[in-house]
Amino acid sequence: MVRMIDLYSQYLGIKEEIDRAIDTTITTSDFIGGNAVVEFERALSSFLNVEHIITCGNGSDALLLSLMAIGLKKGDEVIVPAFAFASVVEAVALLGGVPVFANVNHSTFAIDPASIERMVTKRTKAIVPVHLFGQPCDMKQIKDIAETYDVVVIEDNAQSLGAKCRLSSECEVYAGTIGHIGYTSFFPTKMLGCFGDGGAVFTNDNVLADRIRAIANHGQHRKYHHEYIGINSRLDTLQAAILKAKLPHLPDWIESRQKAARYYSAALKNIEQLILPLEVPHGTHVYNQYTIRMPISLRDGLKTELTSKGIQSMIYYPTPLFNQPAYRNICVIDPMMSDCETLCRQVLSLPMHSELSHNGQDKVIDTIQTYITRMS
Numbered sequence: 001m002v003r004m005i006d007l008y009s010q011y012l013g014i015k016e017e018i019d020r021a022i023d024t025t026i027t028t029s030d031f032i033g034g035n036a037v038v039e040f041e042r043a044l045s046s047f048l049n050v051e052h053i054i055t056c057g058n059g060s061d062a063l064l065l066s067l068m069a070i071g072l073k074k075g076d077e078v079i080v081p082a083f084a085f086a087s088v089v090e091a092v093a094l095l096g097g098v099p100v101f102a103n104v105n106h107s108t109f110a111i112d113p114a115s116i117e118r119m120v121t122k123r124t125k126a127i128v129p130v131h132l133f134g135q136p137c138d139m140k141q142i143k144d145i146a147e148t149y150d151v152v153v154i155e156d157n158a159q160s161l162g163a164k165c166r167l168s169s170e171c172e173v174y175a176g177t178i179g180h181i182g183y184t185s186f187f188p189t190k191m192l193g194c195f196g197d198g199g200a201v202f203t204n205d206n207v208l209a210d211r212i213r214a215i216a217n218h219g220q221h222r223k224y225h226h227e228y229i230g231i232n233s234r235l236d237t238l239q240a241a242i243l244k245a246k247l248p249h250l251p252d253w254i255e256s257r258q259k260a261a262r263y264y265s266a267a268l269k270n271i272e273q274l275i276l277p278l279e280v281p282h283g284t285h286v287y288n289q290y291t292i293r294m295p296i297s298l299r300d301g302l303k304t305e306l307t308s309k310g311i312q313s314m315i316y317y318p319t320p321l322f323n324q325p326a327y328r329n330i331c332v333i334d335p336m337m338s339d340c341e342t343l344c345r346q347v348l349s350l351p352m353h354s355e356l357s358h359n360g361q362d363k364v365i366d367t368i369q370t371y372i373t374r375m376s
């Protein structure tokens with residue numbers, strides 16, 4: 001079996017460190033708000049070079065907290081990409097906001113800055129660029145647009161923790177640390193995954209940080225003094241302890257994923273029916289996903305063929321968000337939207353993780369080559 005991701009092998013590689021972290025948490029039994037939470041927040045803050053890290057229950061909550069903290073109200077518009085995970089629009093809709101779907105570039109899967117600019121109105125409160133599959137959006141352009149129209153930028157970095165954005169020839173910073181707020185998810189399959197759900201918000205803004213921390217804790221700074229309408233969203237001590245043990249390994253895991261991506265690309269580049277991931281000059285790709293495109297007529301058959309050979313693959317995402325029943329009647333769509341339905345029918349994500357062996361990749365490559373030769 002060639003898995004999309006092999007969490008157990010990753011665990012075995014650092015078993016002692018993880019087991020120690022779990023043992024210590026059980027021994028201290030401070031399961032909520034224990035030392036490991038503060039220590040992990042400090043470690044991530046220093047890794048990302050960002051002032052404040054506020055951990056929370058998951059990546060979806062991280063956006064909800066961020067939108068609550070900027071005071072999103074009923075009728076406020078939030079510009080989001082049409083091709084992304086649903087949580088990006090969920091939080092907007094939950095708060096009575098209007099999701100405004102911007103176009104995406106089919107080669108990079110990133111939100112298109114020109115579409116953002118077309119869709120800004122007086123009601124636009126925020127833009128949520130999603131650094132999809134491991135590669136940052138063009139944050140220089142997005143930041144310039146946000147400054148021009150005075151809107152908040154909240155970066156979704158759920159899939160790209162550790163990716164870098166080049167803002168100029170001298171300035172390279174981590175994705176997620178450029179907007180007013182950034183956030184990530186520690187869902188097990190993410191770049192830095194815990195053993196359950198987890199998330200974090202990043203910001204350099206003291207006021208926003210203070211508010212987000214309070215909102216995540218029932219709107220209180222002091223116990224039983226509820227300054228804001230809040231929610232309960234926290235990272236368990238156990239998850240924080242695990243993440244603290246895993247964080248130092250993130251750069252190596254990124255390198256392994258990048259090597260695996262190069263291996264795929266070298267082997268698949270001559271198959272003319274395939275479009276391989278495009279690496280942009282304004283950032284580094286950390287390959288949370290290795291996502292290829294191909295003619296619609298080949299995609300589902302290839303997926304079936306891979307499955308029959310014991311190879312997992314995934315379709316991220318089968319439907320544009322504006323076509324989802326929950327959102328299609330409450331959203332605004334860029335009138336110049338490209339054909340996202342076609343994009344959704346072309347994409348296929350191949351097994352990708354830090355423990356992926358050449359042997360496993362060769363099976364994937366051979367299956368793809370054989371299938372495409374047979375079909376042409």
Ligand SMILES: Cc1ncc(COP(=O)(O)O)c(C=O)c1O
Pocket residue numbers: 058059060061084085087088130132156158159184185186187197198199
């Ligand atoms: C791009 C993106 N944003 C947000 C999320 C939400 O994160 P979580 O599952 O931790 O709520 C995900 C998770 O899959 C995601 O892929």
